[in-house]
Amino acid sequence: MEENFQETYDHDSVFSEFSEDTFNSEIPNVELNEGKIEKNAIGQIRKRTIVCNRKGFPDKNLNGLNKRNRISQRCNCEFRVRASLNSSNRLWYLISVQLEHNHSMVSGIFRKFMSEERTIPIEVQERILLLRRSGCNGIKREFDSNDFVKKLEHLKSQDNEFCYEVLIDPETNEFRQAIWMFPEQRINYCRFYDVVIFDNTYKTNRFGMPFGIFTEVNNYGQIFLTDEDQAIIKAVDLIFQLHGIKYALCLWHLMKNVVKNLNGILEFKWVEFIKFFYQCINNYDENDFLEKWEQLKTNYPSTIKYLRKMDKNLTRWTPCYNKQIFMADMSTTQRGESMNSLMKGYMDATTSLMNFLKAFESALEQRKEDADLAKFCGDNKVISLLTASPYEKQALELLTKYALMKTQEQLSQCMSYKSEKINSNDNEISFCIERF
Incomplete structure (x- = not known):
């Protein structure tokens, strides 16, 4: 009014x-x-x-x-x-x-994403420049493993939901490894642990320690997805198999090893082999897969030695053995690789242990910030309708922004096709659908 x-x-x-x-x-x-x-x-x-x-x-x-x-x-x-x-x-x-x-x-909690909140006041900008000109930069200090462990203990004392484990060599008293989870990570694990991806960084830090990230998707834990590492396989079988969780191998790493080991052996037969290989592994019927798998060995005898080696973990990477398990449409550790890429923006091989922990906290905070921003945009922004279709109007009310945009793409593509009647009789009418 x-x-x-x-x-x-x-x-x-x-x-x-x-x-x-x-x-x-x-x-x-x-x-x-x-x-x-x-x-x-x-x-x-x-x-x-x-x-x-x-x-x-x-x-x-x-x-x-x-x-x-x-x-x-x-x-x-x-x-x-x-x-x-x-x-x-x-x-x-x-x-x-x-x-x-x-x-x-x-x-x-989303007000910080509003445009009026995303500006730095002039007086604050001037003070930042003044401090910069005065040489007041960030103080850089080196910390050892003792400070790192003390920091973990401090986080635990601040929040009892924070959990960590540290391994110290009993003979040399040397810091060997650590694993920790912040409270929000534990909550996320309870919600999204259907598919667990684990991947180590290919490079270690200056202390010779690799960095491993566990990435979870959805809920109701069923499968653990990682590369072909024997230590990981034994650990998963020991800990997770008791809970009915399967272990799956990353197809990207598997195909990388296939190319590495068989391309040179097959030479000019390689193109023909890899085409038949893909037809074989993409078969979702177990009997058909096994028949084609044996035929592959017969047709290319020079590959038998390596293919028999792959037989040892056949049920861990073949789609026909995992078709009944929800895998969030994933067959590779790509999401784990993307998390490694995210962490590279906050740390590198020269980062000290203390700074590493701070950088990890910053990365988690940024992920939370990104999730909040996505929710803010989803709640406060609208998408224009492209057509007058009632289906699109209904989709606007029911679907998320991403799903709606995909629906709009499909509706736009529908406009490029036509339907023509090609045959009719008393029982049926046949139509032909083709592009304009």
Whole structure:
């Protein structure tokens, strides 16, 4: 409902501050912008409007698939505060106020993603530059393993949900390895442990220690996915097999070893072999797979030695033996590799143990920040409809942003096909579907 007011303000900036302070105090998690401005003949502002930043509609994508259909916050919100300047007494009068929003407010924990919160005040910028010119840089210090263990103990004392294990060599008293989980990681493991990916970094740090990351997907633990490491295989069989969890080998690493060991042996027969090899492993029927697997050995006798070596872990990497297990559409440790790539942005081989732990905390915080930002965008931004199809309108109400964009792609592709009747009789009608 639009209301009329006769409040007065003696300065343009006072009116703007009043609008933002008053209405943001009543509804703190909404962002206001300056709207339409009207000027008189000599260029002085005589009318001003304060609007919600979600006013208006998203721009239509008129260039088809050549331009990305970006999501937008705008949903035609009608909130506004309008004022007029009295030329005789130079006072601002509120002439209309529309206080209702047609969208939900931003949750307090997501307010930091609003544009007005993502700027550094001028005075803070000036102080940063002053400290920089004064040589006040970050203090760099080296820490040993004792400080690292003390830090883990301190984290445990601060939060009992933090857990860690440290292995110290009993003879040399040398720090060997450590594993830890922050409380939010333990919560995530309870929610997403259906597919567990484990991958070590190919490079060790200056203490000769590799870095291993466990990455989980979904829930109801069923499978452990990693490369062909005998120590990992024994550990998984010892710990996880008792709980009915299977171990699967990464197909990417497996195919890498196949190329490495057989390409040179087969020479000109390689292309023919690898084509038949893919046909074999992509067979989801167990009997058909075993028949083609033996035929592969018969047709290419020079590969028998290596293929028999692969027989030892046949049930661990062949899709036909894992088809009944949910694997989140994964057959490789690619997600684990992506986590390694993420960590490279926070640490390297020269990072000390103490700085490593701090960098790890920063990486976790950034992942949480990214997840919060994705949820903020999902809750506060809309996607323009590409067609008048009722299916797309229904999808807008039911699907996530990502799923909706995929649905829009499919609907757009449908427009490129036509259906023609080619045959009909009393029992059936046949149609031919082809591209225009």
